[in-house]
Amino acid sequence: MSENTQEGFVDQQKVLNNEEYSIKNTQSIIQKAVDWFRARSMFVLAYGTGCGAIEMPPIFTSRYDIERLGVIGVATPRQADILIVSGYCSYKTLKRVIRSYEQMNEPKYLIGLGSCTINGGMYWDSYNTIKKLDEYLPVDMYVNGCMPRPEALIEGFVKLQDNIRNAKSEAGYIQYRENNAFYRANQEKIFGKNTIPTFEENFAGMNQ
Numbered sequence: 053m054s055e056n057t058q059e060g061f062v063d064q065q066k067v068l069n070n071e072e073y074s075i076k077n078t079q080s081i082i083q084k085a086v087d088w089f090r091a092r093s094m095f096v097l098a099y100g101t102g103c104g105a106i107e108m109p110p111i112f113t114s115r116y117d118i119e120r121l122g123v124i125g126v127a128t129p130r131q132a133d134i135l136i137v138s139g140y141c142s143y144k145t146l147k148r149v150i151r152s153y154e155q156m157n158e159p160k161y162l163i164g165l166g167s168c169t170i171n172g173g174m175y176w177d178s179y180n181t182i183k184k185l186d187e188y189l190p191v192d193m194y195v196n197g198c199m200p201r202p203e204a205l206i207e208g209f210v211k212l213q214d215n216i217r218n219a220k221s222e223a224g225y226i227q228y229r230e231n232n233a234f235y236r237a238n239q240e241k242i243f244g245k246n247t248i249p250t251f252e253e254n255f256a257g258m259n260q
């Protein structure tokens with residue numbers, strides 16, 4: 053059909069108005085691609101807190117081979133996307149966990165591995181461990197069990213990737229930024245004021 057006819061003009065308008073061709077839709081396609089790549093390139097901080105840390109190394113071995121899902125380990129927080137809190141967390145360790153999490157660049161995600169991160173687990177009445185991890189840091193995915201097998205952790209990664217790809221829930225790092233007063237108040241109940249660097253101090257000199 054000729055573009056110079058009235059019908060041709062109407063056809064062009066239909067294409068321009070069509071959702072499939074709209075700029076808004078193009079942006080959402082780009083965002084979907086970004087989310088897909090993000091979900092398939094997860095850099096996990098090599099860091100363990102409790103006995104669940106023993107179940108982490110096997111997922112990187114040839115038997116489980118989690119690299120096929122785009123998950124690999126890195127040594128430093130500033131290069132990492134994923135922090136796994138792998139079990140019970142003493143007050144002393146929590147301070148380091150918070151610092152590591154805050155030094156990670158966004159977008160970043162936190163996995164709570166094992167019952168101890170959910171309700172304290174067998175350390176529920178301990179005098180020096182935290183009971184609920186999500187009172188101090190935002191948890192994006194819990195993997196329950198004591199201790200969870202490597203298969204359970206892999207399942208947790210698959211579910212987290214699914215959430216990132218489909219934007220199923222608001223990422224924890226956004227909640228942490230927006231509700232920082234809540235997390236900070238709970239952290240200060242343990243550490244008091246001025247005993248850990250502020251959120252802003254941890255990010256000093258980094259592009260947001």
Ligand code: SF4
Pocket residue numbers: 102103104138139140165166167168169173174197198199200
């Ligand atoms: S959930 Fe069980 S295995 Fe994991 S840290 Fe707690 S006690 Fe250890």
